[in-house]
Amino acid sequence: MKSYPVFLFDLDGTISESAPGIVKAVQYGLSFVGIHETDPEKLKTFIGPPLNVQMKKLYHMSDEDIVTAVTHFRELYETKGILDCRPYPGLAPFLKEAVDRGHTLAVASSKPEPFVKEIIAHFGFAPYFSVICGSDIGDELKKRGTRDQKARIIRKALSLLEKKGFSPAFLAAHTVMIGDTFYDIEGARENHLPAIGVSYGYGSREELERAGADAIVSSPKELSSLLLS
Template identity: 40%
Template sequence: MYKAILFDLDGTLTDSGEGITKSVQYALEKVGKPEPDLQKLRIFVGPPLLEQFQEYAGIDEETARKAVEIYRERYAPVGIYENELYLGIPEMLSGLKQRGYKLAIASSKPENFVKIVAEYFHIDSYFDEMVGSEPEGRRTNKTEVIEETLKRLGFSEHRDQVIMVGDKEHDVFGARRAGLECIAVSYGYGTEEELKNAHPFKIVNSAEEILDFFA
């Protein structure tokens, strides 16, 4: 019997691709690794930025940290608002709260940005906790974020009562390493092949299907 549900943010609750990819493009240009095709940068939605910059651009950690700083120069004032809720998200969250579930956001995004986004879309009141990464790149690993979320919710010793909802394989793998099952949403930024290969507990296609799962 599940009592708590952890949600990823980007690609699960909000379609944040435009703001993230444009901010990544801005940063790559500044570090001498320009990428004109925004579609190629969709892989940056969700995973920790530092690792993604290193892997995608073939740059060292120091340059990647600089890229993250430059990314935030654009993302904080502009990119964070190039974003929209997926269809049915407020209704789904409201329904889950009415049924008595504890809800939390567990995101690799910096925690201050997580809270800004949730407040901007007026969904912050549905969540008992909103957890993200810390400054200077600490707690960006998905499992570490989940562990902190479980601690704050008081469910560290009751993992069988908690489930994760996310859109990428790193959500599924991060949850699994923390001892949780994960529901994957097909409408986010994970490909069909990626999600099937990750073997989530279930794949759903809409916010309505998330709510139905917990009926």
């Protein structure tokens, strides 16, 4: 694969193994509208995409019930769940080596931006990232498609990198998106960027292949070999 000076990362399922905190908070939020979900496969689908999209897709919930469930999700997640996560093994040395070699790193996550920044800081990764970009608080309640939202967040991250001095032409030619789901790959495509799928996250290899990922890796070590060799 060609060398890319700029790496754009998803968070959940790419940097952060965040299932425990998110799943508990989703179960808590859904319980307030009479849904007691225990299926691990269904619960896993809430990691990454906006909550409102998944709730509507899985349970055909009313807008009022979505507001109730998301409000209670936040209640638990913001107080107890947000730091119930860990970086994937092998990711820290990869990030450090990438920065030491002169690469510019950024985060583009569908998670609300204050949460993204808190998690990155908790891991001790903040010094590695020139831009940390997430969704606006309240986006979980807006009627916006997941793919559109991811594309918009990637555009926002690119815009912030432009403010750091990178030209649009440089970013278009020298940036690669790294993520674990269809939405990351499609969001990159919407911005005319190549994308690497990571199958160690919450999306399957088949999903990433169908989305048209330019490459798929199964571990942070393999990601490092692909991008830094």
